[in-house]
Amino acid sequence: MSPEDETLQAMLLELAPDDAARAQLLEAHRQLEKDLLRLADPAPPPDFLHQVMTRVATEPAPMTRADVRSAIVIIGVTVSLAVGAILAGGDPSGTFGLLVASLVLKLREGVVAVGSGLSALWTTAAMPTVVVLSAMLAAALAAFRRALQPSAAKVVS
Amino acid sequence: MAPEATHPWVDDVRRARRGDADAFAALVRSLQRQVYGLCMRLLRTDAEAAEVAQETFLRAYQHLERYDETRPFDLWVLTIARNLCLDLLRRRNKVKTEDVADHTHALPSQEPSLEEGAIARQERRSLEEAMATLSVGDREVLALYYVQKRTTKEIAEVMNVAPGTIMARLFRAREKLRLRMTDAQKGAA
Incomplete structure (x- = not known):
């Protein structure tokens, strides 16, 4: 006898100790079961489906846990790097301004250097440069387009 | 490779995940009576049952990615409905039903x-x-x-x-x- 059957037997014995009472109780339960089986679920309101689909269309999906985790990681890494850069520069209050100014100057020098390089490249090999840049642009656009399409694995999960 | 379609609603679930509203509407149509019926038995009022049943389907849609296709979809939705009903009953101190209006x-x-x-x-x-x-x-x-x-x-x-x-x-x-x-x-x- 399974533990569940034992529990049921114990409950039955407690409610109806003698055979006649037990038979009467079981018969009452059988009758009740017959009546219960006749019950049915009520139909929802006629516009129920419409209401659900309207809400589905208008209410945005909440952020998933993965989205929240990614956002926290990105913010955390960014803030850590910024704080690290400031602290690595020594006294934060005194050297931060100098650090920013030197970065701007280095950036400007870099832009000028890249410009000079491109200019020299254009005067010596214009056609190959155009071909290479066009190919790189086309490859980048194709990769971007592919990344935007949902993959079957993502959809099925 | 995608798992075998073991339940009749798997195709509709997959299409709904891709944003197919008709597929999700088919799922709602097939389960609305069971979900509304359970809500009605637990909450005992038409308006609350309809509201919670709607909310159930909305939650199901928004969390379709979490649904495990190896489990029956109807049981997953009924579990959401049950939890929402119990939350509502707890919030409104209606766990004891003796004083609830007759519906x-x-x-x-x-x-x-x-x-x-x-x-x-x-x-x-x-x-x-x-x-x-x-x-x-x-x-x-x-x-x-x-x-x-x-x-x-x-x-x-x-x-x-x-x-x-x-x-x-x-x-x-x-x-x-x-x-x-x-x-x-x-x-x-």
Whole structure:
């Protein structure tokens, strides 16, 4: 006898100790079961489906846990790097301004250097440069387009 | 490779995940009566049942990615409905149902009314009224087993309890119902 059957037997014995009472109780339960089986679920309101689909269309999906985790990681890494850069520069209050100014100057020098390089490249090999840049642009656009399409694995999960 | 389609709703679920509204509408159509029925039995009011049933489908849609295709979709949705109903009952301190308004008129039976007539309708009404006085847990287990014809395993999954406890819960709920009906008959006599 399974533990569940034992529990049921114990409950039955407690409610109806003698055979006649037990038979009467079981018969009452059988009758009740017959009546219960006749019950049915009520139909929802006629516009129920419409209401659900309207809400589905208008209410945005909440952020998933993965989205929240990614956002926290990105913010955390960014803030850590910024704080690290400031602290690595020594006294934060005194050297931060100098650090920013030197970065701007280095950036400007870099832009000028890249410009000079491109200019020299254009005067010596214009056609190959155009071909290479066009190919790189086309490859980048194709990769971007592919990344935007949902993959079957993502959809099925 | 995608898993085998083991349940009839798997294709619709996959299409709904890709944003196909028609597929999700088909899922709602096939489950709306069960979900609304369970909400109605637990909450006992039309407006609340409709609101929670709508919310159930909305949550299901928004979290379709979390649904495990190896499990029956209807049980997953019923579990969401049950949890929302219990949340609402807890919020409104309605776990004890004795003072809840009578809405048994909205709960139909399967018998054709012409065949059994007014007496059958009165018996059903008495049964519904007695059921309404039971606890949420008792109503739930009776509704899932007798009205929705769920197996004990399915009920255990929806209620998040051990399958071996369902028959005992059913017996207890039936016994309480029998006593309530006996009391009601004595009161009427």
